[in-house]
Amino acid sequence: MSVQFGQITIIGAGLIGSSVARAIQRCAATATLVLCDKDKDVLAEAKALRLADIYQIDLVKAVTNSDLVILAVPVGAMAAIGEMMAPALKTGAIVTDVGSVKASVFKALKPFMPEGVHLIPGHPVAGTEQSGPSAGFASLFEDRWCILTPPEDCDKVALKALTALWEKFGSKIEIMEAEHHDLVLAITSHVPHLIAYNIVGTASDLEEVTSSEVIKYSAGGFRDFTRIAASDPTMWRDVFLNNKDAVLEMLGRFSEDLTALQRAIRWEDGDALYKLFTRTREIRRKIIDAGQDDAKADFGRPHKD
Amino acid sequence: MSVQFGQITIIGAGLIGSSVARAIQRCAATATLVLCDKDKDVLAEAKALRLADIYQIDLVKAVTNSDLVILAVPVGAMAAIGEMMAPALKTGAIVTDVGSVKASVFKALKPFMPEGVHLIPGHPVAGTEQSGPSAGFASLFEDRWCILTPPEDCDKVALKALTALWEKFGSKIEIMEAEHHDLVLAITSHVPHLIAYNIVGTASDLEEVTSSEVIKYSAGGFRDFTRIAASDPTMWRDVFLNNKDAVLEMLGRFSEDLTALQRAIRWEDGDALYKLFTRTREIRRKIIDAGQDDAKADFGRPHKD
CATH class of the missing domain: 3.40.50.720 (NAD(P)-binding Rossmann-like Domain)
Incomplete structure (x- = not known):
């Protein structure tokens, strides 16, 4: 061309x-x-x-x-x-x-x-x-x-x-439409970044657990969050200030759901936990089928065999 | 040997x-x-x-x-x-x-x-x-x-x-000590898994945003969470039921911090956001320096050049 x-x-x-x-x-x-x-x-x-x-x-x-x-x-x-x-x-x-x-x-x-x-x-x-x-x-x-x-x-x-x-x-x-874009991205990108930034902040503020322990045992799941929490600070500050309404709306739903999960743990409702954890597996499969992520285990992180 | x-x-x-x-x-x-x-x-x-x-x-x-x-x-x-x-x-x-x-x-x-x-x-x-x-x-x-x-x-x-x-x-x-292990892992592994499961659940429950949109635009950050939210449901149900106290303690801190971030967005406190987003970058660097994650961009996901 x-x-x-x-x-x-x-x-x-x-x-x-x-x-x-x-x-x-x-x-x-x-x-x-x-x-x-x-x-x-x-x-x-x-x-x-x-x-x-x-x-x-x-x-x-x-x-x-x-x-x-x-x-x-x-x-x-x-x-x-x-x-x-x-x-x-x-x-x-x-x-x-x-x-x-x-x-x-x-x-x-x-x-x-x-x-x-x-x-x-x-x-x-x-x-x-x-x-x-x-x-x-x-x-x-x-x-x-x-x-x-x-x-x-x-x-x-x-x-x-x-x-x-x-x-x-x-x-x-x-x-x-611009407004619909902002709503879709609030849940697929903006709120995920916010909660990643947030948990990395929470983890680094603890007194009972040292920051060196957080780093040593990060392979248990935490390290996945640190990648997007390393994204450009200025860009992301501006995203949250400029998509305030949609982010607050999606964040409200996230917090509501998290409170329900918290309650399920407190009351030892294992069935509710199991049900959610089974449902979320399916979404991962669809993302891989749609070519939006790699199927390799652990994001294909290098292992020796 | x-x-x-x-x-x-x-x-x-x-x-x-x-x-x-x-x-x-x-x-x-x-x-x-x-x-x-x-x-x-x-x-x-x-x-x-x-x-x-x-x-x-x-x-x-x-x-x-x-x-x-x-x-x-x-x-x-x-x-x-x-x-x-x-x-x-x-x-x-x-x-x-x-x-x-x-x-x-x-x-x-x-x-x-x-x-x-x-x-x-x-x-x-x-x-x-x-x-x-x-x-x-x-x-x-x-x-x-x-x-x-x-x-x-x-x-x-x-x-x-x-x-x-x-x-x-x-x-x-x-x-x-077993109790200290359970506290450390609550923040480096259990709560990260819980919030990953949670956001994947929240995203799949929306009415305004279709599940096909969530999948299509997951490369904006969401897809990172779907990996650990695809972990074994029975294993993770048991983790939460058996580490209830430490998980609820760490989850309480996470939610408190998230509420503060939510408030910063609502009141357009860009400085508070920028300050956190800068601090979290440092943790990522330390995890990579400690050999607990790969330095490659985007987890080294395959790109063509």
């Missing part, structure tokens, strides 16, 4: 931004790829990795003449960036993002978007716990879902072009 | 029992290895895998003449097995187990142990989410901790022999 865009600009050279850059280079989707980051060290690292054609610290210069601008920054930074870059956006340009919250991102950017610029929020459901330009890789989005939340009056040609780009990265595309 | 035991009997041919069998065979620790399971299909599977020298469905026959009996059954089954096998135990034999709870196991077995039999509860902190004889492997215990909780008056020679066996499996040994 030939070059699809004249110029693409990526704002933010972290894990996701740098992975998008690599994916764009791999499928040669643009004549010119511009990478912009406000941190000159991050930009220098990206340059050393040859992730783009042009490296630009200046936001306005970075987006000038671009046909597609991809915001790969924490969702709390969207409004300020939107306001600053807006005057330099080319008519007909597509502006998208990769944030984990969608309604607030649209709300933050929309007021600044000039007439003729197509704002289509997006969210590739993929990532690792690592950060920075070196952590990214081109295949991060392969076989993962990318959710786009275009407004109702979205330009069909622009939507088609953005869809085609994510498909080139190997993603499967889902079109969804 | 030469054969250490004349005869070893393993009761229970599941993930852990079958891994112990393989580890014993690998280091040739016994002249005769007897594998016992009450389920004839499981025993037949173990036989097809050549996991032992003798396969025995009869518990009394299985332990007769054994120098070491290893109970690899759900902790709720210990008392009944202890009572049934006790008359057949050889004087001088060591009885141990691999259960995830230690105080209740000692309490369940001790009353039945004949004079001259050495009861030394144990817990290898290792496992996967899979079950049955085929799921086991000899290296499961390598570089993992095995906690032994001998009573104060424990025979030193017996303790030394059991320690040496686990060291042959590649484990590091820790001697601990």
Whole structure:
């Protein structure tokens, strides 16, 4: 397939931004790829990795003449960036993002978007716990879902072009309303991260159990939680502040269910425990069948035979 | 090193029992290895895998003449097995187990142990989410901790022999009081499993979000929890019923901390969130430094480049 865009600009050279850059280079989707980051060290690292054609610290210069601008920054930074870059956006340009919250991102950017610029929020459901330009890789989005939340009056040609780009990265595309996205991700991503952060915090605050004991015996299950609790703090702070209602709703349900389990333990209701523990096994199987996780035991962690 | 035991009997041919069998065979620790399971299909599977020298469905026959009996059954089954096998135990034999709870196991077995039999509860902190004889492997215990909780008056020679066996499996040994073990494991293993089971249950009960959406977008974090929520239901029911006090204590702390986080989200206290999310990153690093998890991003899940 030939070059699809004249110029693409990526704002933010972290894990996701740098992975998008690599994916764009791999499928040669643009004549010119511009990478912009406000941190000159991050930009220098990206340059050393040859992730783009042009490296630009200046936001306005970075987006000038671009046909597609991809915001790969924490969702709390969207409004300020939107306001600053807006005057330099080319008519007909597509502006998208990769944030984990969608309604607030649209709300933050929309007021600044000039007439003729197509704002289509997006969210590739993929990532690792690592950060920075070196952590990214081109295949991060392969076989993962990318959710786009275009407004109702979205330009069909622009939507088609953005869809085609994510498909080139190997993603499967889902079109969804922003509010529904935020509810779905609250339970599949945001609350899981919150409870992972929370248990790691609880464990490190104990007096009766030392932190060295927590680390030594973490293979009993705890270590699984520490991986996502090592994710980028700024990104995740912004997710919770920007998806407050859906997170509080899902968290309320989680806590309610946990209280019921707590009661089952207190009253030694083994049947209730057994019933839940049997039901949850089935979900794991379906996730593996759907190709969303590996079937290997223990996440395929290395063992010697 | 030469054969250490004349005869070893393993009761229970599941993930852990079958891994112990393989580890014993690998280091040739016994002249005769007897594998016992009450389920004839499981025993037949173990036989097809050549996991032992003798396969025995009869518990009394299985332990007769054994120098070491290893109970690899759900902790709720210990008392009944202890009572049934006790008359057949050889004087001088060591009885141990691999259960995830230690105080209740000692309490369940001790009353039945004949004079001259050495009861030394144990817990290898290792496992996967899979079950049955085929799921086991000899290296499961390598570089993992095995906690032994001998009573104060424990025979030193017996303790030394059991320690040496686990060291042959590649484990590091820790001697601990049973009550302290149960508190440490409540936070590093039992509560993590409980909240994993719980969130998988919560997610599958939603009306606004379909179960197919939960599965599709599980790569956002949720899928990590489904692995341990796929662990053996009987084993885990018994863990919670037999470590009730410590689990309820740790669960209380977890819920308290989660309520504080919920409040921080409601009141948009970004600093409190950021502070916790930064602190938890450090714990992950320490677990990796201690060799208790792999440093690879995303648990080293397969990616194409």
